Amino acid sequence: MAASVNRTNPKECAACKELKEKGRGVMICAGCSQMFCNKHYPQHRQLIDKQFDQLIEQHALFQQDLNQTQHKTVSQLIQEIDEWQQEMFDEIMRAVTASKQKLTQTLSKQDEVKRKFTLITNDLRVKQSTHDYDESDVDEWKQQLAELEQQLKNVQTQKLNLNRSINFTKLIDIQVIEKTESISPPLHSPKQPLFIGGTLLNDKQHQIKLNEFCGREKEHWTLIYKGTRDGFAAKDFHRHCDGKGPTMTVIQSHGSGYLFGAHTIIPWSSQNGPKNDSEAFLFTLTNPHRHPITKFTIDDKWKQYAVLHVKTRGPILGSVHHLQ
Structure with missing residues (x-):
């Protein structure tokens, strides 16, 4: 105006x-x-x-x-928690069944020791009353008792350890990603992270380096699957990743927290078989050997097997003898 x-x-x-x-x-x-x-x-x-x-x-x-x-409703998330609860219950029941079987086997060994000891006891009483024994008999009984003593020690060393130190409050991890601005900045803004939604690639240099490896320096990535959030089962991976590509898989080692992973341009699927990917590569960001950030490309003669899609497995990319 x-x-x-x-x-x-x-x-x-x-x-x-x-x-x-x-x-x-x-x-x-x-x-x-x-x-x-x-x-x-x-x-x-x-x-x-x-x-x-x-x-x-x-x-x-x-x-x-x-x-x-709004992609997932509350009812969908609750359903995922219920499924996780059932999976955890099944795992616990399998562990309980295996432990009971092992305990039963241990008690059976103890009963067998008692049975053999009873036979020796009866034999000794008979021989003692008749004085019908010699040096070889005494040596044999000594050997039998020594063997039973060792078997009894092996049974007695069995100890029941029940892990009661599990922190159940951390078994389910719900993360809320808070944005620092009320309105998202324009595309390719220097303030906007290149990897959105994840927590493993907070280092800006790691983000830039991975984009350099891909040949797309201004590419923006959005988190579509996280094991601690979505579940570690193969069906969880395929539910979130099938039909999605290119993708960057980032893995953090347990305990030490080292970062490594792989990149593929082929959309994931549940169709079993190898996939040809000329742009696939593995990478290391942090490692115990203090090697620099490194890209490992697939040897040309193995690129037709660069990625393996398996319905019952998570992401599988390359192997040691496929790398250059």
Whole structure:
């Protein structure tokens, strides 16, 4: 919106003043209350239009983020927790059954020791009453008792250890990723992380290096699967990743926290068999040997086997003899 200037008190054009040019303001911008000449007012208006277009783009990005957060309903998430509960219960029951079987075997060995000892006892009583024994009999009984003593010690060393130190509050990890800005910045903004949603690639240098390995320095990645969040079973991986590609798989080792992984452009699937991927590679970010960040490409003659899709397995990429 613009208004005519009061010609009895002319003022300098704001743009001309900034450019150290001479120009009289003839129109006032209702938004910033600055005056502009006929030349610079359209340029000022174009700048406002450009800012508005950027706002529309930010609005669209926020709508995309909002839709992603609504991808799973509460009932779906609760169903996943229920499935996880059943899986954990099945694992516990398998462990209980195996432990009971082992305990039964141990008690059977103890009963066998008692049975053999009873036979020796009866034999000794008979021989003692009849004095029908010699040195060889005594040596044999000594040997039998020594063997039973050792067998009894082996049985007695069995100890029951029940792990009661499990922190059940940490078995299920629910993470909320908080954005620092109310509206997402434009694409390729230096403030926007290249890997969105994950927690393993917080190091900006790691993000940049992985994009360099891919040959796409400004690529942005969004987390689609996380083991501690979505489950470690093969069906969990395929439920979230089938049909998705290119993907970057990042793995953190237990305890030491070293980071490594793999990249493939082939969308994941549950169709068993090898996949040809000329751009697949493995990488190490941190490792116990203090090697630098390194990319391991697949040997050309093995690229047809670079990626293996298996319905009952998670991500499988390459093997040692396939690397260059």
